[in-house]
Amino acid sequence: MRLVLARCSVDYAGRLSAHLPLATRLILVKADGSVLVHSDSLSYKPLNWMSPPCTLSEFEPDEDQRAAGVSAVWKVMHTKTADLLLISLHEVLHDSSHELGEDPGLQKDGVEAHLQKLLAEQISLLGDGHRLVRREYMTAIGPVDILATDGTGSTVAVEIKRRGDIDGVEQLTRYLELLNRDPLLAPVSGVFAAQEIKPQARTLAIDRGIRCLTLDYDAMRGVDDPHSRLF
Amino acid sequence: MRLVLARCSVDYAGRLSAHLPLATRLILVKADGSVLVHSDSLSYKPLNWMSPPCTLSEFEPDEDQRAAGVSAVWKVMHTKTADLLLISLHEVLHDSSHELGEDPGLQKDGVEAHLQKLLAEQISLLGDGHRLVRREYMTAIGPVDILATDGTGSTVAVEIKRRGDIDGVEQLTRYLELLNRDPLLAPVSGVFAAQEIKPQARTLAIDRGIRCLTLDYDAMRGVDDPHSRLF
DNA sequence: TGTTATATCTCGAAC
DNA sequence: GTTCGAGGTATAACA
Numbered sequence: 001m002r003l004v005l006a007r008c009s010v011d012y013a014g015r016l017s018a019h020l021p022l023a024t025r026l027i028l029v030k031a032d033g034s035v036l037v038h039s040d041s042l043s044y045k046p047l048n049w050m051s052p053p054c055t056l057s058e059f060e061p062d063e064d065q066r067a068a069g070v071s072a073v074w075k076v077m078h079t080k081t082a083d084l085l086l087i088s089l090h091e092v093l094h095d096s097s098h099e100l101g102e103d104p105g106l107q108k109d110g111v112e113a114h115l116q117k118l119l120a121e122q123i124s125l126l127g128d129g130h131r132l133v134r135r136e137y138m139t140a141i142g143p144v145d146i147l148a149t150d151g152t153g154s155t156v157a158v159e160i161k162r163r164g165d166i167d168g169v170e171q172l173t174r175y176l177e178l179l180n181r182d183p184l185l186a187p188v189s190g191v192f193a194a195q196e197i198k199p200q201a202r203t204l205a206i207d208r209g210i211r212c213l214t215l216d217y218d219a220m221r222g223v224d225d226p227h228s229r230l231f
Numbered sequence: 232m233r234l235v236l237a238r239c240s241v242d243y244a245g246r247l248s249a250h251l252p253l254a255t256r257l258i259l260v261k262a263d264g265s266v267l268v269h270s271d272s273l274s275y276k277p278l279n280w281m282s283p284p285c286t287l288s289e290f291e292p293d294e295d296q297r298a299a300g301v302s303a304v305w306k307v308m309h310t311k312t313a314d315l316l317l318i319s320l321h322e323v324l325h326d327s328s329h330e331l332g333e334d335p336g337l338q339k340d341g342v343e344a345h346l347q348k349l350l351a352e353q354i355s356l357l358g359d360g361h362r363l364v365r366r367e368y369m370t371a372i373g374p375v376d377i378l379a380t381d382g383t384g385s386t387v388a389v390e391i392k393r394r395g396d397i398d399g400v401e402q403l404t405r406y407l408e409l410l411n412r413d414p415l416l417a418p419v420s421g422v423f424a425a426q427e428i429k430p431q432a433r434t435l436a437i438d439r440g441i442r443c444l445t446l447d448y449d450a451m452r453g454v455d456d457p458h459s460r461l462f
Numbered sequence: 463t464g465t466t467a468t469a470t471c472t473c474g475a476a477c
Numbered sequence: 478g479t480t481c482g483a484g485g486t487a488t489a490a491c492a
Binding site for chain 4: 004042043044108112142161162167
């Protein structure tokens with residue numbers, strides 16, 4: 001990993017064209033050749049970057065560039081696409097390289113898959129008398145998150161999202177349309193379950209006869225394992 | 232901006248729990264207090280991070296931690312949410328701070344807005360005799376990208392995407408449903424225009440009587456301004 | 463300030 | 478390899 005702090009201007013041409021005026025920034029060159037340009041604020045996202053696989057080559061500035069104060073030009077080209085990142089270096093404040101070695105990678109847990117698992121275990125949250133048929137019930141257009149039966153034995157299809165958006169309602173609608181063509185299952189009703197359901201999505205769901213269910217993740221997790229949070 | 236290269240392990244607790252085992256990484260502390268942890272590969276995204284506003288405090292390791300080789304513990308807490316990032320530092324290979332100053336920010340051009348502008352200017356791409364009614368035609372459920380009339384004077388609603396996905400077809404369908412309720416406009420036909428249209432989206436569109444139009448961005452831009460690409 | 467749509471989205475998994 | 482869905486999405490535009 002190479003760290004360069006320098007006054008620089010940057011141009012990118014690829015899926016869009018973008019320009020960074022002259023300013024002091026951090027240029028990060030990783031072992032895989034990828035390049036990130038970061039400013040001193042606005043975390044997370046680099047101002048400009050090039051993803052691997054790519055190659056970096058350094059050029060001497062031409063007459064005009066040297067007159068403008070450019071000490072070196074870096075050309076970073078993507079190997080597959082025609083994306084190009086051009087960095088014009090002026091004063092270099094810092095330049096160091098470091099050997100870091102492989103990274104074991106991030107271990108994460110607890111997202112939509114967890115919600116699905118918890119709701120399958122706590123299926124009565126759908127209402128009294130509900131029973132789980134199966135998770136990830138496969139159809140021609142994809143898996144239904146949860147298939148269950150209600151107190152009367154009728155089939156219920158559940159779509160689970162962390163954030164219930166209009167897209168999720170459309171998705172569930174397509175599933176319901178398909179499932180209701182199966183005489184062995186029909187009539188199938190729908191439940192749209194999410195931690196948070198957007199008003200637009202709720203309106204659309206209700207309009208289509210789909211029931212909305214807000215899930216309390218912390219409460220569901222608390223039932224499952226009261227000490228699962230780190231702190 | 233502070234740059235620290237160190238062997239470290241990292242724990243995050245917030246919307247999910249995540250753990251990074253001991254390895255050598257770059258820790259970047261920005262002027263706004265935000266923190267990024269980067270490995271030497273996989274560009275763009277930090278392994279772990281904390282967004283501003285947040286506060287960083289350093290602690291002495293306790294007995295057990297010191298025995299395990301921990302030289303310092305950084306606790307980064309988000310000011311508003313309860314998100315917490317815990318960095319256990321072992322050997323520190325590099326530690327430097329730098330003054331960067333304000334960044335003028337990125338100037339970008341050419342995305343969906345540009346496509347919309349170009350298609351409005353080159354409305355005949357929709358077919359002979361088409362005329363622009365207006366861009367961003369407002370409705371109760373949002374703006375229709377382009378409203379036009381065809382050779383016979385019938386209304387045409389155009390939805391523009393860079394990548395034509397199923398969502399875009401659903402969106403256009405909702406617009407058409409609404410527009411066709413207006414006796415002054417009906418019948419309104421639909422055109423789904425994108426640089427690239429996914430097969431599923433095309434199938435759905437055709438099934439609903441929506442015409443698909445693939446846009447050649449470079450050609451459209453070439454008509455507009457032949458020397459607008461950087462290289 | 464809250465909500466919606468976009469992104470050089472990134473990233474991973476399923477097909 | 479391509480497609481699809483999720484993300485601690487982030488971030489800009491807009492009401």
